[in-house]
Amino acid sequence: MRGVLYPVVYLQLGGEFVAMPGLVSRVRERVYCVAAPFGPGGLVHCYFIDAPRKTIVDTGTAPVPQESLLPALREIGWDVSELRYIVNTHMHADHAGGNAELKELSGADIHMHRADTDRVNPQAYLAAARPDQLLLGEPENPAAAEARVLEQLGGAWGVDRVLEDGDTIDLGDDIRLQVMHTPGHTAGSACFYWESARALFSGDAVGGQGSRVNGYPLYSFAADYRRSLERLLELPVDYLMQAHRYRWSGADNPAVRQAGDVRRTIEDSLGVWHTLDEGVRSCLAENRDITFKDLFPKVLRVVAPQLGNDPDAAGTPSGALSTIAAHWREQLA
Numbered sequence: 654m655r656g657v658l659y660p661v662v663y664l665q666l667g668g669e670f671v672a673m674p675g676l677v678s679r680v681r682e683r684v685y686c687v688a689a690p691f692g693p694g695g696l697v698h699c700y701f702i703d704a705p706r707k708t709i710v711d712t713g714t715a716p717v718p719q720e721s722l723l724p725a726l727r728e729i730g731w732d733v734s735e736l737r738y739i740v741n742t743h744m745h746a747d748h749a750g751g752n753a754e755l756k757e758l759s760g761a762d763i764h765m766h767r768a769d770t771d772r773v774n775p776q777a778y779l780a781a782a783r784p785d786q787l788l789l790g791e792p793e794n795p796a797a798a799e800a801r802v803l804e805q806l807g808g809a810w811g812v813d814r815v816l817e818d819g820d821t822i823d824l825g826d827d828i829r830l831q832v833m834h835t836p837g838h839t840a841g842s843a844c845f846y847w848e849s850a851r852a853l854f855s856g857d858a859v860g861g862q863g864s865r866v867n868g869y870p871l872y873s874f875a876a877d878y879r880r881s882l883e884r885l886l887e888l889p890v891d892y893l894m895q896a897h898r899y900r901w902s903g904a905d906n907p908a909v910r911q912a913g914d915v916r917r918t919i920e921d922s923l924g925v926w927h928t929l930d931e932g933v934r935s936c937l938a939e940n941r942d943i944t945f946k947d948l949f950p951k952v953l954r955v956v957a958p959q960l961g962n963d964p965d966a967a968g969t970p971s972g973a974l975s976t977i978a979a980h981w982r983e984q985l986a
């Protein structure tokens with residue numbers, strides 16, 4: 654079916670098919686963005702690179718290949734068997750959950766930074782997430798939550814090429830992705846820099862104010878996250894291709910930021926980091942022996958108004974738990 658254009662794709666919502674304007678947008682020459690819904694209210698952006706060795710950056714959760722990526726490929730006129738490389742920005746279920754299915758359909762080689770490869774196995778993935786989940790006490794029905802994550806993680810797969818900082822992924826036609834290890838969000842988060850296009854695929858390395866209402870950026874290593882942002886600030890980038898629609902000081906939240914908005918996006922993210930770091934510092938200054946369970950709501954009460962979030966919002970805000978815990982741990986160390 655190559656060459657056939659599908660101007661409209663169909664999205665399954667609650668069992669009904671709803672016509673959507675194309676899920677694919679063309680970012681620039683040779684780059685397409687696919688906005689893929691997942692879970693309750695989630696949206697992840699995957700990117701196709703049209704090079705001699707056709708490449709996808711991130712694969713969404715397990716249902717995303719069938720629900721979004723295959724329709725998107727039809728829309729741009731590629732056959733899935735043409736995909737040569739699957740490049741993961743990091744090991745999270747909403748970025749690598751589609752790997753198994755896409756690998757099976759295409760035979761593409763899976764690429765991931767070394768520092769995230771220890772949690773490719775689903776049981777190791779769940780085990781890595783457990784300590785943070787216990788910080789506020791025993792979660793309600795952890796088995797059901799873990800079952801949902803396992804569904805998002807999909808089938809088994811392995812990493813074909815383990816990446817290190819400074820590696821190059823050669824897509825042909827002088828298109829090269831330079832691997833930048835940008836830890837913080839996860840230990841092995843990586844950005845992929847296409848220097849001649851001044852384009853950066855940043856995954857979740859630049860988290861703004863998080864992507865959800867009243868949320869926070871998500872990172873497990875606070876000092877690393879800040880250092881990674883500072884490193885990215887030095888890079889000439891005209892296209893910042895993010896995985897989620899991160900909130901920032903701008904009026905709307907597109908996944909792709911261009912020109913002057915790139916620097917502003919990274920600077921905003923650094924500003925949020927400083928607000929959170931200061932919030933934790935002020936609470937620890939009052940009482941260094943405070944338990945995390947007591948510290949957490951105090952920090953939220955301090956930082957929420959500064960970031961325009963509702964301090965009285967119900968429940969645990971998205972991203973807040975791991976991120977505030979990272980500042981707390983590192984300040985106590």
Ligand SMILES: [Zn+2]
Pocket residue numbers: 743745748838857
């Ligand atoms: Zn992530």
